[in-house]
Amino acid sequence: xxxxxxxxxxxxxxxxxxxxxxxxxxxxxxxxxxxxxxxxxxxxxxxxxxxxxxxxxxxxxxxxxxxxxxxxxxxxxxx
Amino acid sequence: xxxxxxxxxxxxxxxxxxxxxxxxxxxxxxxxxxxxxxxxxxxxxxxxxxxxxxxxxxxxxxxxxxxxxxxxxxxxxxxxxxxxxxxxxxxxxxxxxxxxxxxxxxxxxxxxxxxxxxxxxxxxxxxxxxxxxxxxxxxxxxxxxxxxxxxxxx
Numbered sequence: 001x002x003x004x005x006x007x008x009x010x011x012x013x014x015x016x017x018x019x020x021x022x023x024x025x026x027x028x029x030x031x032x033x034x035x036x037x038x039x040x041x042x043x044x045x046x047x048x049x050x051x052x053x054x055x056x057x058x059x060x061x062x063x064x065x066x067x068x069x070x071x072x073x074x075x076x077x078x079x
Numbered sequence: 080x081x082x083x084x085x086x087x088x089x090x091x092x093x094x095x096x097x098x099x100x101x102x103x104x105x106x107x108x109x110x111x112x113x114x115x116x117x118x119x120x121x122x123x124x125x126x127x128x129x130x131x132x133x134x135x136x137x138x139x140x141x142x143x144x145x146x147x148x149x150x151x152x153x154x155x156x157x158x159x160x161x162x163x164x165x166x167x168x169x170x171x172x173x174x175x176x177x178x179x180x181x182x183x184x185x186x187x188x189x190x191x192x193x194x195x196x197x198x199x200x201x202x203x204x205x206x207x208x209x210x211x212x213x214x215x216x217x218x219x220x221x222x223x224x225x226x227x228x229x230x231x232x233x
Contacts, residue, residue: 005132007130007132007200007202008130008202008204008213009202009213012213048215052132052135052200055132055134055135055138056135056138057198071132071135071200073132073200074202074213074215075214075215076196076197076198076199076200076201076202076215077196077201077202077203077213077214077215078129078131078136078160078171078172078195078196078199078201078202078203079113079160079171079172079192079195079196079201
């Protein structure tokens, strides 16, 4: 299983900050599409988001393994 | 070893952040203080709520510090960002940069705040009298077709 962390608008719209996903062996891009299909209402926010794997920004081609923690990072607005 | 890069829920002491970058080789310390603005394009903010992916945010603040050291040698940087609910005029972020010569301190300080707005996972929700909205600087300024933010030029 991998852990998906959600923040800001994504966490609010899905009413959760964390999801467990059976996605070992899948690529980041595949996981992104999977979550978008399951939650169509927030697909556009996911499309605007960056993705981090284990606290580092990652490309879509990366293949996930058990225990990975990924995060959808909606457009940031610190400062 | 004190922490140069922090996310906090408490009010930030400017003095404490400045202290972290004091150094005999420094000829300048520049501080940037980001505060909560009441009016944005005529819209009145009541308060802001900041949220962060804390562990990653600290790492990304440290990365900015490393980028600064490469670009401006002998620079020391410390950054603290506050999260939670903030009222008008409260301090959201303090950046302190010390450098041997003053010009670099201005440039490095500016670089730090711009990079925060690009790569640090912190989000701001504006609360108005008639509504609320999560803000996103990436939307206003930069697109990330690859899903990754731009690298600092290394």
